[in-house]
Amino acid sequence: MIEEQQPPPYPKLKWILSAIFLFALIMGPGPGLYLINDFAAAGGTLAGVPALYAWAVFWFVVEAGVVITAYRTIWRDLLE
């Protein structure tokens, strides 16, 4: 006998979180960097730290936030 699989609890959230994560990858280490690169090259700072460093920390927080949200909402395993 095999256990029936339950439908996912938040069907659309999976796609929304994936889109945000992809966006963070494009904006963080990806071509989004060009938005801030000239400012960073001129020695620009954000909140007192070099602009590119602040940019990396911000997109890390976004990525980690997506993973934490997925953990709390859509990652439901058959064993749970």
Next chain:
Amino acid sequence: MSSFDLLAALDMGITPHVVLTLYMVMLLAFGIIGYLKSKTSEEDYYLAGREQGVLVTSLTIMATMFSSAAMLGIPGLIYKDGVSFLFFTLNLPLSGAAIYILGSRIWRIGRTRGYITPADLVTDCYGNSGLLRSLIALVGFLYVIPYIVMQIKAGGYLAQRMFPDTESIIFLGQEIGIFEMGTIALSILTMLYVLIGGMRSVAWTDVVQGILLLSGMLVAGTATVMAMGGPSSFFDQVAALPSAALSVPGPSGIWSPWKLMTLCIFASLSTMIQPGQWMRYYAASSPKTLKRSAIIFSTLLPSCFLFGVMLVGLGARVLYPPSVENGALMPHPAIGSQAGGFDQVVVAMLQEHVPLLLGPTLGVVFVSLILVAIMAASMSTADSNLHALSAVLTRDVYDRFVRPRAGERERAWFGRGVIVVATLLALWLVNLGEQDPNFKPIALIAQLMFVAMAFSCQLLPLALDALFFRRGSQTGAICGITSGILFVFLFTPFPQLILSDGLTASVKGLTGTLSGLFDIGFSGFVVNTAVFAIVSRFTPPPSKERLESFERDLNTNPHTIK
């Protein structure tokens, strides 16, 4: 007294010896306890009875992923290329997500069907092909050997820094200096506890090594920031660096955003499906374990990088700027005397600044602990990779082609033999690289990491298709992975050994352009996927029954099958 004089005068006394000896005794104790608790089965030796909980799973996955590169190679690249390489950290949340998204599926079907190696899963999906199994084993080999070489090199660097006054000895007519002694000590000790205790010892030592590694990363960063006058002063000095060090593509001009993005995506996925990690998914006690490991990995590890060890690289960039010599970027003499010296930035910085900050006694204890943490980072990756290579070559090659009727005991001994031979091979390559400055393949730790990851990435199209889509055919899988491996080989120095000068120039032109634009693994992945898809379109897929049964086991709770 200048900082150089201080470094030269810093007497570390016997503290490093004591700390190192305690650490080594502890590792061997874990090896022996692992042996005493083990059963004689292959599953127990390779997967610790599939019973690993959250703490062990999360720390062993972290420790396996983060090697000497975490404490030497990556800070070395930050020192060399400035802020641009910080973005490599953004691969870690994706790696964390992969632990659950890929790992839970691998765990489910692995538990149901009793898999041990990655090839067990892939060949079960596409049909049992010896060629496909061998190619997957080859990918494992090509990933593991550069990674072990990298770790052993780190042992040599550390020994040079910890025991600079040790005199060379002559053994069998060969002069053995402190670098060679370090490489030999690290490799022999690692080999011993893997041989004795198998996965259980490897995972337990990974727990200790992982804790040492994470705290070492944070302490190193904090010490650097404090030594430079606190966070505000530190960032003011970093902001005053030349513009190339504050922007992409960095002083060496190689870190374009496209390259960084493809590196972040494909480096993370390739390291999370390399044989050592894949086997850790099988070894977890449940998917819940993997889920919790994923969250720890995604948040804790990147924090240790961004707010820890990467700041050491930036601080060194301020205090000891690299210079350009003969058109090549070279480290400051305080850091290292040759191109590979970039890797020694953390060790050099800590040796110089921590005793100034904490006083000579406490400072030396801290430096010794951090040096042991770096050694832990190296050993935790070397042990996992040696162990995984042993499983792959025993299960996928020896058991299938050489001695299909071998008993469990014979296979266990063959696996241990693999560990010894792989260690000696890696040791030989390291020493070859040290003796011959033209032996460029292993000049810089970080370069080895990228090549190894690029090979591992060639398993990705098959893994994604087997776990999620199941559209490919066996022939497509074989052609795809073969073309991916061959394509990545073009980026290594080996083609120039076998191709004519004209052809070598053409290959260099192509690979130079591609590697300037994208991650090497990504380029191989594109070729691999294209060939896999096209060949699969025109060749027969696996039988419907096989695919249905595979899909059912992927999506089924193994505990409910009666």
